[in-house]
Amino acid sequence: MYLKIKKIETYILRVPLGEKRFFSSQCAFPERNSLLVRIETEEGIYGWGEGGQYGPPEPVKACIEHVLAPLLIGRDPLDKAVLWHEMYNHTRDFGQKGTYIEAISAIDIALWDICGKALHVSVSQLIGGCQRKAVEMYATGCYYRGEHYLDLDRTVKELGEEAAEYVRQGFHLLKIKVGLLPVEEDAKRVQAIRENVGPDVDIFVDCNHSYNANTAVRMGRYLEEYGILFMEEPVVPEDLEGYRFVRDKLDIAIAGGEAEYTLNGFRHLIENGCIDIAQPDICVTGGLTEFQRILAFAQAYGVQVIPHAWGSGIAFATALSALSAIPVNPHTANPVPLQNEPVIEYDRNFNPLRDELLTEPVSIADGKVVVPQGSGLGVDIDRTVLEKYMV
Ligand SMILES: [Mg+2]
Known part of the structure; x- marks a missing residue:
């Protein structure tokens, strides 16, 4: 079988969040952004990909249009790994991390979508087969909100209620934010959430790299006291020695890697003993092709x-497809979420790009996200919604 790439289009999507904006330790999130790529073949098969959700999507769009697309027109999408290496080799000297890798990620995901559709199989089947038809989800929430996020008494009360609401919605796993306030104040926020949800809910804490190593250890001791599963x-992300120092001093599992790029980036994080849990973002780190390499490398080191x-519904469907194919590691006959069974992040902040964009929304049953069963990524885009949010 041969296919031929005919056309590559990019779309910037943007939704102002207004009153619904939120803060991490690093910044406010006043809007949602996404860069989608649509690749179409001479045979009329098309695939969707996504990249560039962290920063402004415009540079990623320019990189696809001006640098990478000219390499791909007329080429066969079934050669997706060949094309991955060509794109990477072409941009290595100036693009080993950041924008260029995000652009390669978006294209690579669209190529996998095309390959699945051409062969009438799902992306999970292309990877090697579906290990699970639904993926356990964890709620990401409890950000800093509103104008009063520095008012500790008010924020502690609201956070406790927000966390309890996620549990009522059926979440058994919850990820919350720290790092914007002094350690002792953030520790009170974590304590309030723990007290509101009780001991049976698994809680993870995200610092968004807001500490130096010594302060991280101080915060980590509080997290251990409240039974938090990972930090x-x-x-x-640049401070590998700091990561290792924190991991050596604490018993709590250390997670990281959302701002890391390619197998080489993860090689340094993992070989230096920095993390127990690797968190590559498939739309950022090099797409599904590179994700397979990172997964194999991490599992060889016993790293989850x-x-x-x-990002949008395309990013979510991509993560779901990849997660559905991850083997239980290490194997047990009774896999436990996070311990050896993969889980998917389900951000609870307002996100119409994820919740409205797909023609058929991803469904949830028994606290799990159901993996779309169609060919490729198993999802498609609603053109009306696309045009509504297009810049
Ligand atoms: Mg994070």
Whole structure:
């Protein structure tokens, strides 16, 4: 079988959040952004991909249009790994991390979508087969909100209620934010959430790299006291020594990698003993092709892989497809979420790009997200919604 790439289109989507904006330790999120790519073949098969959700999507769009698309027109999408290497080799000297890898990610995902559709199989089947038809989800929430996020008494009360609401909605796993307030104040926020949801809910904490190593250890001791299962991005992604220091000093599992790129980036994080849980974002780190390499490398080191998921319905369907194919690691006859069974991140902040964009929304049953069963990514885009949010 041969296919031929005919056309590559990019779409920037943007939704202002207004009153629904939220804060991490790093910044406010006043809007949702997404860069989608649509690749179409001479045979009329098309695929969707996504990249560039972290920063402004415009540079990723320019990179696809001006640098990568000219390499791909007329080529066969079934050669997706060949094309991956060509794109990477073409941009290595100036693009080993950041924009260029995000652009390669978006294209690579669209190529996998096309391959699945051409062969009438799902992306999970292309990877090697579906290990699970539904993926356990965890709620990401409890951000800093409103103008009063520095009012500790008010924020502690509201957070406790927000966390309890997620449990009422059926979530058994919950990820919350720290790092914007002094350690002792953030510890009170974590304590309030723990007290409101009780001991049976698994809680993870995301610092968004807001600490130096020593402060991270101080925060980590509080997290251990409240039975938190992992501490995400305790220090800046560049500080491998800091990561290792924190991991050596604490018993709590250390997670990281949402701001890391390609197998080489993860090689440094993992070989240096920085993390227990790797969190590659497939739309950022090099697409599904590179994700397979990161997964194999991490599993050889006994590191869990829990993809970071942030973006539109295409990013979510991509993460779901990849997660459905991850083997239980290490194997047991009774897999436990996070311990050896992968889980998917389900951000609870307002996100119409995820919740409205697909022609058939991803469904949830018994606290799990059902993996779309169609060929390719198993989802398609509603053109009316696409046009509504297009810049
Ligand atoms: Mg994070």
